[in-house]
Amino acid sequence: MSPIPIILDCDPGHDDAMAMILAAYSPEIDLRGIVTVSGNGVIEKVTLNALRICALAKINVPVAQGAGQSLMGSGDAATYIHGESALDGADLPHPTFELSPESGVELIARLVSESDVPITLVATGPLTNIALFLKLYPDLISNVKEIVFMGGSAGRGNRSAYAEFNIWMDPDATDVVLKSGLPMTMCGLDVTHEALVTSEIFDRLHAMETPLSQTIIGLMKFFASTYNDVYEMPDPPLHDPVAIAVLIDREVVRSKHVNVEVELHGTFTRGATVVDIHNMDGRPANVTVALGLDAPKFWDLMLNAVELAGKA
Ligand code: RIB
Ligand code: CA
Numbered sequence: 001m002s003p004i005p006i007i008l009d010c011d012p013g014h015d016d017a018m019a020m021i022l023a024a025y026s027p028e029i030d031l032r033g034i035v036t037v038s039g040n041g042v043i044e045k046v047t048l049n050a051l052r053i054c055a056l057a058k059i060n061v062p063v064a065q066g067a068g069q070s071l072m073g074s075g076d077a078a079t080y081i082h083g084e085s086a087l088d089g090a091d092l093p094h095p096t097f098e099l100s101p102e103s104g105v106e107l108i109a110r111l112v113s114e115s116d117v118p119i120t121l122v123a124t125g126p127l128t129n130i131a132l133f134l135k136l137y138p139d140l141i142s143n144v145k146e147i148v149f150m151g152g153s154a155g156r157g158n159r160s161a162y163a164e165f166n167i168w169m170d171p172d173a174t175d176v177v178l179k180s181g182l183p184m185t186m187c188g189l190d191v192t193h194e195a196l197v198t199s200e201i202f203d204r205l206h207a208m209e210t211p212l213s214q215t216i217i218g219l220m221k222f223f224a225s226t227y228n229d230v231y232e233m234p235d236p237p238l239h240d241p242v243a244i245a246v247l248i249d250r251e252v253v254r255s256k257h258v259n260v261e262v263e264l265h266g267t268f269t270r271g272a273t274v275v276d277i278h279n280m281d282g283r284p285a286n287v288t289v290a291l292g293l294d295a296p297k298f299w300d301l302m303l304n305a306v307e308l309a310g311k312a
Helices: 014-024 043-057 104-114 128-136 138-143 165-169 171-178 199-208 211-231 241-248 295-311
Strands: 004-010 029-036 063-065 119-123 144-150 184-187 253-262 273-276 287-293
Touching (some): 004 241, 029 043, 029 241, 043 211
């Protein structure tokens, strides 16, 4: 089967960085470009981090800076998890290539329009750039195969009681995406909280004995420390690579096609994804929601990519 062409929209971010590596070093994926969005850090920091991860893992695709704020101009950085640099925990190399002169949305539009096959958009940060692309380039939507996003939850949230961070940062953009009519796959906290960076994963990284694996260990140790401080989770969930893994092997998750809406007006629940698992409200199903993870299969995919990248 031909590799799946994707554009990765992200806010590196520790788990975004791992999603970049999984996308770049999986033969099933054809990573065409990377676009950044503010979320785990302000746009300048997450963009610098994207370039630094490209240098670290020898990823050579165009990188463009995307939206620095939500559609409504709000939201703050998740420094409480990812640190002041938005990617604390290791010394990262300086960028080895320049940022694309295009804006994030312009790069998405160019790559989609130039592709001879429909492209999959993968978002592992707030959905601002994806929403802007859908609104500004409606004629290009026919060349988008699917939107896969890490975000939301069928249960509780992690940025507010009921809103997951990426959706909380831009609920209005999420609403645009959910109403796009495109095939969508949602990898929310229900599935990503099963992708835990356990001591066994650290052992497997240690055993690789490459500079890259050592750097990743430093990043993951920082990520683990803040996650434990904030959420009392000793093993942090590596959210974002799950959105790549589902494209590599759909069997890596257990999913259900249901209706998903986003709460825009709730006093306490703005940004909550309303996942109608049992079709109680009768609205048409619009999203394939991942609800469970084959963790051993996921980690084999993730660590195989790290091993490949470490030898590049
Ligand atoms: O809620 C987890 C999500 O928020 C992940 O994408 C993480 O990188 C942060 O952006
Ligand atoms: Ca992210």
